[in-house]
Amino acid sequence: MNQKEKTIQFLSGDEALGRGAYEAGLGVACAYPGTPSTEILEYLSKYSEVDSQWSVNEKVAFEVALGAAIGGVRSLYASKHVGLNVAMDPLMTASYTGINAGFVIVVCDDPGLHSSQNEQDTRWVSIYGKLPMIEPSSPSEAYRFIKEAFQISEQFDTPVLFRMTTRVAHSKEGVQIAVRTENEKKALPMDISKYVMVPGNAFKRHILVEKRMENLSKYAETTTLNSLETGNSGIGFLTSGVSYHYIKEMFPDASVLKLGFTYPFCDSKIREFSRDLKELYIVEELDPFIEEHVKTLGIPFKTKENSYRIGELQPQDIPRIVEGLPRTEVKSTARKPVLCRGCPHRFVFTILKRLKVTVAGDIGCYTLGATPPLSALHTCICMGAGITVHEGLRRAHPDQKIIGVIGDSTFIHSGITGLINAVYNNMKGLIIILDNSTTAMTGGQNHPGTGQTITGQKAPRLLLEEICKSCGVTNVDVLTPFKFKELESLIRQRLAEDALSVIIAREPCRLIERRRSPAPEYVQSKCKKCGLCLSIDCPGVVKTEDGYITIDQETCAGCNLCVEICSPKALRQHG
């Protein structure tokens, strides 16, 4: 171990997982950024022994990592829950092929939708994909369990699902770390019947998969990943993940069976646990995953009221769950996020709002273009859908003004196929690529368009305009959104044409280039209180009590968008 490294480190769940995987001899790690999973690869990329990468999307990440595992090197895939949906195709068949060296699929769910478009419970993938699943409840467990995950993967010839939630991934605690163990690299496999999934081979592999699940069920009964604490209050909790800590906080004297190896279930252990209890409670976040299974065992239990299936649990919820009470409705008063001061996206959405167009959106910072008062983005489903939903909307309403917007990283992730589809199927329309030259929402990760790898090494830079041209798009323009009037007239022009056009609105993210210019000057006597400057939702333009405005000098980045749209000319550029 590096002498400078402390043996107890203050690590997040993501970092602790990364550290544990590193110590387990991890060789290859692949991911596409996504909150709350991003920090796993950011952490791993600092180790030269681990071949880390930001992959183009989750399907690619999964396949590269799986390939490495088939090749005999311990490997890891990481993404958020919706990211794993993108990788479901290889996942379902990787369950059949198995592996050559340990392969762990890390997936981070986001109960409470802190930064996600849905609240899916990925635990179901373990049943559907016939894969074992491990769930740590804390960073120190993430560290410890990931090592076991690699062993289980190799012992049972299976990919292992490793599921965390936001409260595990983004909580921190002191974690006792150790040194890395190197694994012997295995030879390239030549086993066609194992790795070529044509019907005849796959049928035989399916038989082995079912056998494997039986063996894993037996393993579930003995593994120390499932832990039992016997209390003296007569009531017991069956739980998994962070909920365990809320139970310990609120019912320190209760018995607890915590499932760290959540699937397959340890039926005998659950039966035995329930036997001596006066009352068994099942406490789990989101879906009734454990609950549905325990029903099949015929064991009586009490569980949360249905309202708790929505949102994350908090410690104070546990007594209410025990009492059978529903969730108390708490109206969120949290300050809403807005596009940053000086954000180039604000220029584009100001124009789109003015043009009163329907906008198919995508996943990224620019989804904030949907929040009032901008309200200039009308759909957001998943990555790539800015282009494809644009096409669908236009097919439904060929006579309407419809625009698709997508980010640079998202375009590379899964926008290109949609663009080819539009060209191929003779679609007309306008796509704006909001190119801020980074993966901004997750904190600024590199991607093929930035010309740098995860470690900051130079890579060939993918030129989005060249890709669009090769796809067969009729008009491809590149323009900085800071040229407000030019961009507006270009959008008007392209919208009127009977062609498929792409405008690449390129300007680096404000969080990368923290350029600041002096704030504009405000001449109150000219102000007509029309509210135009407030309609751009800039944190630097503040309404005063008398109905006028003031420019917050601290906040203003000097982008002058408010000057551009102030028709009474009450705002003017500094100097």
Next chain:
Amino acid sequence: MGNSNVYNILFCGTGGQGVLKASEVCGVAAVNAGFKVKKSEVHGMAQRGGSVESHLRIGKEVYSPLIIPGQADFLVSFHEDESKRMNHFLSPQGVDFTPFLEKVNQLPDHRLVNTFFLGILASRLPIPEKHWHEAIKCVIGKKIDENIAIFRMGFAI
């Protein structure tokens, strides 16, 4: 200290104010001083000017990474609106840092409000000063002398 031998500290403010960094310094100092620590926060939207909160719990044994409403010993708020929003977390005996926001204008550099607040917090926690200095060096990493000077100003209050 709350009834469970755990110090509950709730940091809150808005994106970009240094809320998470302040919580991180305190967490590192507490871990280095030998305490069990749990810290919980949410990233992602934070940099976009939204509400930011970080729960920090320090003690001999800590379970929940989240503080229970009504049990925070310290509400370290960087913004008056956020203080109001998070006030229900404060215990009846808890210390509300909101009044200290008035003193921020007296600082040589008001952007260092987070180190100033850490100083005030440090004077009320059983973490030796050397661990605070080490954590500031390790987590903030720049303008160390300035930060430590402002930390001391806070400590003296």
